[in-house]
Amino acid sequence: MTARAAPAPARGVVARILPRSAVDGPGNRAVVFLQGCDFDCLYCHNPETRALCVHCGECAPACPSGALTARPAAGPERPFGLEVAWDATRCVDCGACVAACRRDSSPKAVAMSAEEVVASLGRQRAFLSGITVSGGECGLQPAFLESLLVASRAAGLPGLVDTNGSTDYAALPALVEAAEGFMLDVKAWDEDEHRALTGASNRAVIANLRFLAAAGKLYEVRTVVVPGSFDAERTVREVSRALVDSGSAARYKLIRFRPQGVRARWRGLPVPDDDTMAALAALARAEGVREVVVV
Amino acid sequence: MSASLSVITDRSLTYQQKVAALAKVGEETVRPLSIDPETQALRDAGVVCDLFEGSAPYRPRYVVPDYERFMRRGSAFLGLEPPRDIWEATTALLVLYRHVPSITTFPVYLGDLDALLEPFVRDEAEARKAIGLFLLSIDRTLNDSFCHADIGPDATTAGRLILELSREQKNAVPNLSLKYDPDRTPDDFAILAAATALEVAKPSFANHRLFASEFEAMGLGDYAIASCYNGLAKGGGSCTLVRMNLAALSPRSKGLDDFMGRVLPDAVERQLSYMDERVRFLVDESGFFESSFLVAEGLIRKERFSAMFGLVGLAECANDLASRGSSGAGRFGHDADTDALALSIVDRIASIVGSHRVGRLEANGGRYLMHAQVGIDSDRGVSPGCRVPIGEEPELVEHIIQSAPFHRYFPSGIGDVFAFEPTAKSNPRQLLDIVRGGFTHGLRYLSAYAADADVVRITGYLVKRSEIARLNSGGQSLQDTTALGRNAVNNLGVLERRLRS
Structure with a gap:
């Protein structure tokens, strides 16, 4: 392994900081949403975090x-x-x-240093188990992400990385070391289906699934279930096998598609029923996944 | 109809409840206390209230036996040898509970159960059965939610079994506290406690470091959490609890200066003199401390008894005084000036109470302990202790930070109750984070429950919604506290607490 140069004192583009959340990892966590994403998921729930602001002034x-x-x-x-x-x-x-905004962006994203992000948590800090860095896609700002994880950990707040897996984390050992763990979305197992759903390949995602699972850094894998959009059974089966094969203790969260926050043209995507979700959860359990959660 | 006949013919009361109520009627036939007219006027106005303790105190309100001593030595009066196994231990405790006095007829403190039972846990399956039957017996025979057991701060098998069995049994009794110390209580044990609280509204979390250091500083050593959330010396207790209704007091003043300079100090002095009189009768005349086998056997000692100066309705009092001062004054819980005013009221009370000495009681140098009282079921528009009124609660962390400065004044009890969305059950560590953050900010005691639980915390005690429904449909409830809970639901809106996610 070659030593990485110390990261530049990067400033990140931060879309929003949620001071306390109970649904973004274990315990209470501050969630730092970074601006900008390289996927274009049909069911994106916060599309305003996708693009960087170009200062067109229309807003x-x-x-x-x-x-x-x-x-x-x-x-x-x-x-x-x-x-x-x-x-x-x-x-x-x-x-x-x-x-x-016509560009899936927001004028409210601001450039911040890692220290500024940690300082902004203020009095909430004593009430947190850690932070979760989300997006957008936080992996697109690796230098800042790493500095944020380091600064946060130094403040007693270990950081989880909530990522779409497009960044090659195997090439970022210092970042991986600084993270408490990763929460990885596997949106579809089949590459063509993934491309149809997100506009991007999933090869890096699956490579990250295997790498992070084997490294013991995977806290959670998530799949959003949208009936008819991809082969959910195959996805759940293959993800489950990847987890079991690597001996990962990660939990698998199966998320029901919900239309709230989704762009108007995709709001009508079908919502899976209870039976569908239960069958997928049973499938993951049958494959040997330690903990399966349906939300 | 006479008071006795009305009790005798009341079809909503169980036999046990009638016996207790008739005892109260009997006590009220004698009035041996000497009460001056000014103090009586404050009692009649609902400003000073002894919370139905009775007119002739013949036992301390809160008795906190030294159960450790009982387990070591047994009891000559009860003819019990020290227990040798889990069956003898649980049976011995059940026997003693029957003989611990209180104003409800039921013991308000059942012991630090994990530490008491752990030496007898040899086979886990057997211990689970014994402790399960023990907890069941407590719920079915000690029919009052002010019966309170403690566990922690250390993790034990007995403690884990108590949590697991509480979760299975879903009973309102006993009330339960975890003495939590982040340096001693392991996370997995604390998270099990948090998960249990979100299922069955108990245990609550007591700030062990804070309580332990205070009781050490008072020279009292080991403490217990009893009744609602009352911190008291183990092997002692509290002779009486009298409360001041600040919501009823502030309208008697011409304004803030008159309140702080005349009305409040006068009322505090009156309440202290009333407490002194109750203590005098109990100690000098009732013969309790000369005749109880608990005293004779060293399970309680008079020098470990204090008495509790309670207050209630601080929020309404502060809001009233603030609104009569500068225009645009904000509400308690949301406005820094009003909160500071409220804190200065508590500080003023604490300083008068702290400079008062009662020669008959040695504990804490003869000084009474402050207690943030949770209210009585007939209170309307009077918030418990120093709590923010239901319906006006701030965001969770803001709420805790707002509340914490008040907690240090009340070693004999203050606490906040938070209701969570049922989804919180999937992340119990979240609750532990709230507890740890709160304790870091100086919070003394915190209770939580999930909104869909059958067992809910009313103010400081637990009641089953299903039992309230039974009472509402004309039936009887085994627990005497169900009726109190029903009235508090109607009068205080306790089921309308802000839901936290």
Whole structure:
């Protein structure tokens, strides 16, 4: 193994920080959502975290509380000649800006250092088991992700990485070491189905499943079940076998598709019934998965 | 109809409940206490209230036997040798419970059960059966939710069995506390306790480090959690609990200055004098400490008895005074100025109570202990102790941080109750995180339950919803506390607590 250079004091693009959640890993965890994702899942529940803001300025007039201003700006990163500024103190969290955005982005994502993220948790810290870094896709900002995991761990808050698995974690040993564990989405086992569902290949995802499971770093694998969109049985069976083969203690969470937050054109995707979910859970258990959760 | 006849013909009372109620009627026929007219006026106005202790105290309100001594030495009066196995141990305890006095006729403290039983756990299957039958006997014969057992801070097989069996049996009795110390209580044991609490509303979590250090500093050493959440010296207890209804007191003042300078100190002095009189009769005249075999056998010692100065309705009092001061004053629980005002009220009470000495009681240098009382079933618009009113609760962490500064004033008990969404059961470690964070901020005691549990915590005690339903449909309930719970549900909206996710 070659020693990695110390990461630059990276600043991350942070979409949002949820100070306390009981459904993003064990115990209470602060969830740090990073902005930007390389998948385009039909059922994406927070599409406003997909793209980085290009400062087109279209959201500013939609803001009812004067929290957004578009000022003239120059430079290659400001192709529209504008810079959108967000005033958190005036924001009423109404969602009008992300509804107005045509690029699956948000003007509320901010650049932060790892230390700033940890400091922002303030008084909540004593009430947390750790943090979970999510997205967007947090693996797209590996230097920042690593520095955040290190800073958070130093503050007594071990970090879980909630990822779509597109980043090759085997090539990022320091990041993997700094993480308490990973929560990996396996959206479909078949590559073509995966591409149809997300617009991307799943080869890296499956490689990460095997790598993280064997490394003992896998806390949880998740599959969102959407009837008719992919072969859920095969996916559940293959994921289960991969977990069992590697002796992983990870739990497998089977998630029912729900339309809340999903973009309008995909909101009508079918919701699986209880029997479907129970049968998939039984399948995973029969394959030998230690813990199966249906939500 | 006479009071006795009305009890005798009441079809909603069990035989046991009638016997207890008739004893109360009998006690009320004598009035040996000397109460000055000003104090009596405050009692009549509902400001000072002894919570139905009775007119002639013939036993301390809270008796906290030294069960460890009983297990070591047995009892000559009861003709019991020290127990040698789990069956003898559980039987000996059940026998002694029958003879521990209180104002309910039922013992308010059942012992640190895990430590008491652990020496007798040799075969786990046998221990599970014995402890299971023991817990069942407690629920079916000690029919009062103020019967309180403790476990922890160390993990034991007996402690684990008590948690597992509590989860299986889903009984309201006994009330249960885990003395939690992050340095001593292993996570897996604490998480089992949290999971159990989310299923059956118990155990609650007691800040062991805080209690232990305080009782050490008071020279009392080992402590117990009894009744609702009352911290008391083991081998002692509390002669009386009298409470001040601050919600009823503040309207008697002309404003904040008048309240702090005249109305409050006067009422506190009156309540102290009433407590002194109750203690005087109990100690000097009733003969309790000269005649109880518990004293003769060293299971309780008079020098380990104090008395509890209770208060209730701080939120309503602070809101009333704040609203009469500057315009735009915010609500208790949400406004820093109103919270600071509330804290200054508690501080003022604590300083008067702390400078009062009663010569008859040696514990804590003759100073009474402060207690945040949880209310009585007939209270309306009076929040328990220092709690934020139901319906106005802040976000969970904000709520705990708001509440914590009040907790240090109340070594004999204060606590907050949080209701969780049923989904919280899938992540019990979350509750442990809340407990640890709360204790880091100085919280003394925390209770939790999930909104779909049959057993719910009313204010400090547990009641089954199914038993309330039975009472509402004209039937009887085995537990005398079910009726209290039903009234509190109606008057305090305790089933409407903010749900935490």
